[in-house]
Amino acid sequence: MTTIAGSQAFIGFIYLVASGLFILALKWMNSPPTARRGILAGEIGMVLAIGGTILQLGIEGKLEGITIDYVWVFAALGIGTAIGIPLGLVQMTAVPQRTALSHAFGAFCVTLVGTAEYYLGVNGSGIPAFKMSVLCCEVILGGLTVTGSLMAAGKLQEVLPQRPITYKGQNFVNLSLFAIAIIIAVYLVLHPGAPHLYPIMVGIALVFGVMLVIPIGGADMPTVISLLNSYAGLSAAAMGFVLNNKLLIIAGALDGSSGFILSVIMSKAMNRSFTNVLFGAFGQVAASAAAAQEARPVKSASPEEAAGILAAASRVVVVPGYGMAVAQAQHKVRELYDQLTKKGVDVRFAIHPVAGRMPGHMNVLLAEADVPYDRLMEMDDINGDFPQTDVSLIIGANDVTNPAAKTDQSSPIYGMPVLDVEKSHTVMVIKRSMNPGFAGIDNPLYYMDQTLMLFGDAKAFVSNIVKELSGGHG
Amino acid sequence: MGTALIDGLFVFMLAGFIGFEVIKRISPLLHTPLMSITNALDAIAVVGAIVLVGRHESPLARILGILAVIAATSNIVGGFLITDRMLRMFKSSRPTKS
Numbered sequence: 001m002t003t004i005a006g007s008q009a010f011i012g013f014i015y016l017v018a019s020g021l022f023i024l025a026l027k028w029m030n031s032p033p034t035a036r037r038g039i040l041a042g043e044i045g046m047v048l049a050i051g052g053t054i055l056q057l058g059i060e061g062k063l064e065g066i067t068i069d070y071v072w073v074f075a076a077l078g079i080g081t082a083i084g085i086p087l088g089l090v091q092m093t094a095v096p097q098r099t100a101l102s103h104a105f106g107a108f109c110v111t112l113v114g115t116a117e118y119y120l121g122v123n124g125s126g127i128p129a130f131k132m133s134v135l136c137c138e139v140i141l142g143g144l145t146v147t148g149s150l151m152a153a154g155k156l157q158e159v160l161p162q163r164p165i166t167y168k169g170q171n172f173v174n175l176s177l178f179a180i181a182i183i184i185a186v187y188l189v190l191h192p193g194a195p196h197l198y199p200i201m202v203g204i205a206l207v208f209g210v211m212l213v214i215p216i217g218g219a220d221m222p223t224v225i226s227l228l229n230s231y232a233g234l235s236a237a238a239m240g241f242v243l244n245n246k247l248l249i250i251a252g253a254l255d256g257s258s259g260f261i262l263s264v265i266m267s268k269a270m271n272r273s274f275t276n277v278l279f280g281a282f283g284q285v286a287a288s289a290a291a292a293q294e295a296r297p298v299k300s301a302s303p304e305e306a307a308g309i310l311a312a313a314s315r316v317v318v319v320p321g322y323g324m325a326v327a328q329a330q331h332k333v334r335e336l337y338d339q340l341t342k343k344g345v346d347v348r349f350a351i352h353p354v355a356g357r358m359p360g361h362m363n364v365l366l367a368e369a370d371v372p373y374d375r376l377m378e379m380d381d382i383n384g385d386f387p388q389t390d391v392s393l394i395i396g397a398n399d400v401t402n403p404a405a406k407t408d409q410s411s412p413i414y415g416m417p418v419l420d421v422e423k424s425h426t427v428m429v430i431k432r433s434m435n436p437g438f439a440g441i442d443n444p445l446y447y448m449d450q451t452l453m454l455f456g457d458a459k460a461f462v463s464n465i466v467k468e469l470s471g472g473h474g
Numbered sequence: 475m476g477t478a479l480i481d482g483l484f485v486f487m488l489a490g491f492i493g494f495e496v497i498k499r500i501s502p503l504l505h506t507p508l509m510s511i512t513n514a515l516d517a518i519a520v521v522g523a524i525v526l527v528g529r530h531e532s533p534l535a536r537i538l539g540i541l542a543v544i545a546a547t548s549n550i551v552g553g554f555l556i557t558d559r560m561l562r563m564f565k566s567s568r569p570t571k572s
Contacts, residue, residue, distance in 0.1 A: 029507065035561045042514060053521040053524050069529075070528070072527050076527060077524075086552075087551075088551060088555025105548060106546065113519065113539070120532060232513075236516050241482050243525075251519075252486075253489035255516040259512070261494065262508075262509065360508070367565070373565065375567060
């Protein structure tokens with residue numbers, strides 16, 4: 001290890017081990033019993049890679065006779081840790097915006113490193129065409145992910161309006177922006193010595209990220225977060241090409257494919273294509289659907305009546321949605337689960353893939369409330385059981401239970417796979433009022449004969465049902 | 475540069491296939507923790523930033539590098555921490571609490 005080649009072989013070996021550990025980390029994530037081992041593998045890989053990098057930096061510094069600035073390396077690692085700890089301790093309901101924010105941070109790192117590499121290259125020995133082209137990929141993808149993720153985080157945190165913001169010619173403006181960025185990138189590859197164009201390219205990528213997420217509504221967030229996850233991974237992989245670092249290429253490819261798979265699952269669960277999510281804001285269709293609405297009679301019930309029906313049931317399926325997260329009702333729902341289970345009622349949860357604001361959102365919230373994970377059922381596994389279900393209790397979910405998706409070709413969500421709740425004997429829907437849901441689409445389920453509307457705040461209503469159940473004769 | 479590119483593309487392609495096969499098998503139950511752990515792993519980009527800070531070849535590279543190390547480290551620490559918190563919550567129905 002006293003030569004440059006020796007130290008490079010050493011770090012290469014460390015990175016090889018870290019790559020293996022990263023792949024194992026994801027492999028072990030496939031089921032809850034092994035998943036925590038996966039975290040350990042990831043952590044060991046990370047510590048090895050960072051430790052090895054710092055060590056190799058020191059060795060090379062000595063061999064090349066340059067002083068290594070350890071003070072700032074460790075200071076920055078320390079500051080990052082201090083910022084990371086509170087970000088790791090956020091409430092479970094805030095996980096979607098935290099995830100969006102961390103996509104922004106990851107892409108920010110990649111974009112900054114790319115920028116530094118560009119100026120070092122331009123002011124030094126120049127940048128070969130191949131390196132320049134991957135560098136452009138890196139900073140364009142990185143840049144648009146930074147601002148796009150910040151916009152998504154802002155919408156999820158509700159500091160920005162959640163409604164899609166659309167205007168005429170939006171797609172034309174977005175595509176033109178993207179095209180300009182690509183043209184500049186091509187020019188820079190051919191003439192790397194045009195440093196005044198570089199900030200323009202990065203600036204356009206940043207603006208493009210904002211424009212891309214502005215027209216996307218809250219209900220499409222699971223797809224968008226997954227897509228941004230994929231972009232963050234791909235930009236890191238591009239950075240691996242720039243630095244000729246295989247560990248980065250592997251980590252970026254894993255993250256990129258993970259985000260891609262999740263966005264495919266999310267789009268399928270909404271029966272929409274990527275391009276439709278990105279370029280066809282839900283807002284316009286929603287307007288016409290809301291206009292067609294008329295006052296129709298619905299049946300409603302009180303907490304006492306609801307408790308009576310639930311206690312008399314033998315099979316109950318709870319369908320949670322984003323409304324449950326908003327009302328913070330998951331702990332009360334767990335109490336309801338406990339009470340009913342004590343009475344011998346079989347209670348399960350039907351989780352639609354796009355329920356909530358990110359993939360798997362509902363599972364995490366219910367797990368936090370101590371609902372055993374083997375009671376959480378995927379859509380395909382539970383849909384066949386609804387005809388044998390006595391009561392389906394819908395809490396804060398709307399579009400994912402809308403039977404119009406199966407029957408009404410004019411519905412904006414026609415073709416979307418939904419939970420077949422209308423096949424159960426009784427359907428109970430906890431809802432604030434008859435206002436159409438987030439996407440503004442009317443739900444014919446509410447007017448069906450077997451449906452009872454439970455009007456009120458999800459948390460308060462469930463808590464009243466629990467009170468009735470525990471105060472009863474058991 | 476030519477062979478390095480081809481080597482890199484080989485690695486990228488194989489890792490992409492492994493990613494597809496491994497992640498396809500992950501239960502939808504764990505999609506949120508999956509996203510937070512891939513986020514933490516992705517922040518391995520920190521090694522590139524550490525080299526920039528350590529070698530401080532220009533004042534600009536140093537400042538950008540420091541900011542990049544901070545951003546990536548916060549993702550590593552926060553990402554592993556929250557993934558661990560989430561996974562600790564997933565319990566089977568065997569031990570019931572009163």
